[in-house]
Amino acid sequence: MPAPSSTVPMPEVRIMKAIVQSEYGSSDVLSLAEVDQPLVPDHGVLVRVRAASVDAGVWHLMRGTPFLIRLMYGGLRKPKHTILGSAIAGRVEAVGQAVTQFQPGDEVFGDLSESGFGGFAEYACAPEEALALKPNNLSFEEAATMPVSGLAALQALQDVGQLRSGQKVLVLGASGGVGSFAVQIAKALGAEVTGVASTPKVEMVAKLGADHVIDYTQTDVTLAGKQYDLILDAAAFRPFSDYLPILTATGTYVAVGGSTGDFLRVMVLGSLASKADGKQVKSLESKPNQADLVTLKELAEAGKLIPFIDQTFSLEDVPAAIRLLEDRRVKGKVAIRV
Ligand SMILES: NC(=O)c1ccc[n+]([C@@H]2O[C@H](COP(=O)([O-])OP(=O)(O)OC[C@H]3O[C@@H](n4cnc5c(N)ncnc54)[C@H](OP(=O)(O)O)[C@@H]3O)[C@@H](O)[C@H]2O)c1
Structure with missing residues (x-):
């Protein structure tokens, strides 16, 4: 007799584009790939990433240097987090059952550095405390440089x-x-x-x-x-x-x-x-902090904080953006348009 089919619905896994790395090294270890979109946990917010940005921490994590960073974030021999990218801005796609502060359609920005990274991708998942509403006078690219x-x-x-x-x-x-x-x-x-x-x-x-x-x-x-x-x-x-x-x-x-x-x-x-x-x-040991994100938003909306963006790259050009930063050729920030 054939086995009865399962009645438990499986969550639908969708595919997205992301910049991934499976080993430490120069920007050559990065590649554009199709991977599973993150699923939304009860306390998580799924963001359709519209922009991200590059900072010195990104290339330290990409290279796994200084070695201390491997101890801090896991991955002694190879990266634990295969999709980098901490600072993002985008639109909320879906929220978990326990999320109270955001709803689909909200424009947000945030810092994923304490919640598994994943910003160099079309979708990223974050706890709501890592996000705040995007400054309403800034583009997604500008907002993504701030977190x-x-x-x-x-x-x-x-x-x-x-x-x-x-x-x-x-x-x-x-x-x-x-x-x-x-x-x-x-x-x-x-x-x-x-x-x-x-x-x-x-x-x-x-x-x-x-x-x-x-x-x-x-x-x-x-x-x-x-x-x-x-x-x-x-x-x-x-x-x-x-x-x-x-x-x-x-x-x-x-x-x-x-x-x-x-x-x-x-x-x-x-x-x-x-x-x-x-x-x-x-x-300083900086940490993602929602109240501080709100302060940055207020400073931006008051016209007191205007991100200085040197260049904007597309998602597939993240390796070039990181090289520019490593070579000290950047003024201010480099943004990634997703
Ligand atoms: N402690 C924390 O919690 C925390 C948080 C965020 C970042 N950071 C660290 O803070 C540092 C700055 O981050 P960032 O994102 O602002 O990096 P960045 O955008 O690359 O800026 C670094 C700045 O340092 C200057 N610089 C580089 N090499 C120099 C040298 N040999 N002598 C003098 N100036 C030099 C560069 O200016 P010129 O080209 O004009 O020299 C550049 O403006 C990084 O080391 C990063 O890892 C720490």
């Missing part, structure tokens, strides 16, 4: 740096993804901002609204005779101790990124170098 880099800039200035209006802020790496947001957010919070960049990017940092711009190929900022209440270092390629003389007596140095060695030095030695009632040396 990772904008959140890092906001958290470094506001939470770690405790920035107050009227303070003097120095942004190292001001032309980069984090730096270009940091300059604008610091201005919006009432600071006097000095941005530091290489010669071809000086003009762009001035356009972001920095009060002063220093070309580090011409001037050593540590010898320029000025002091700062807060130093945000998104290009920590020098020991933090170089910057202590240009911090005010109660100033704070915040390491965001740069060379692994210099960043780790801050994590290990920063608290020893900090004085209870004086200079502070800290580092």
Whole structure:
């Protein structure tokens, strides 16, 4: 007798295009493939991705370097997460039963870096806390540049740096993804901002609204005779101790990124170098945070935060976009149109 057919309906699996990687390496390990669309869990939101963006974390994960990143995200020998992409913007396609904040059709942006990545694809799934409604005055491409880099800039200035209006802020790496947001957010919070960049990017940092711009190929900022209440270092390629003389007596140095060695030095030695009632040396560990996404949305809608997009690539050109970023040829952000 033939076996009775099952009466339990199987969820329909649909196919989508995505950029995938099965091993660590240069952008050559990335390829466009057809894969299963993610299914929507009870607490998940399925987003039809309209745009994504590239940041330094993407190429660290692609290469699996520094090795620490393999311990942090899993995948000692080969990547645990085969579709990269943290920062996205798109339209809600479907929601799980337990989702209360979003409904199909909502335009959202968000950070998938704590929920399995997957942004370089036509569809991505995220917990609702990783998303917020998209700023209504920004395109999908503009909104997709904000989640990772904008959140890092906001958290470094506001939470770690405790920035107050009227303070003097120095942004190292001001032309980069984090730096270009940091300059604008610091201005919006009432600071006097000095941005530091290489010669071809000086003009762009001035356009972001920095009060002063220093070309580090011409001037050593540590010898320029000025002091700062807060130093945000998104290009920590020098020991933090170089910057202590240009911090005010109660100033704070915040390491965001740069060379692994210099960043780790801050994590290990920063608290020893900090004085209870004086200079502070800290580092940022940014996290997706819905309230911070809403702050970025409000700053954008108030006209105080305008993503600086250097170039926009299509989904199949994600490898080229990552190469551009690795070669330090990007001003601000690179967007991916999906
Ligand atoms: N701690 C965290 O939670 C966190 C979060 C986000 C990002 N990050 C890290 O923050 C760093 C910046 O990220 P991003 O996305 O802004 O990267 P990015 O867009 O590539 O920008 C990096 C900036 O650093 C400058 N730079 C690069 N090499 C330099 C060098 N040798 N000396 C001086 N300046 C140099 C570049 O400007 P010029 O070309 O003008 O030199 C560029 O503006 C990365 O290391 C990233 O991994 C950390």
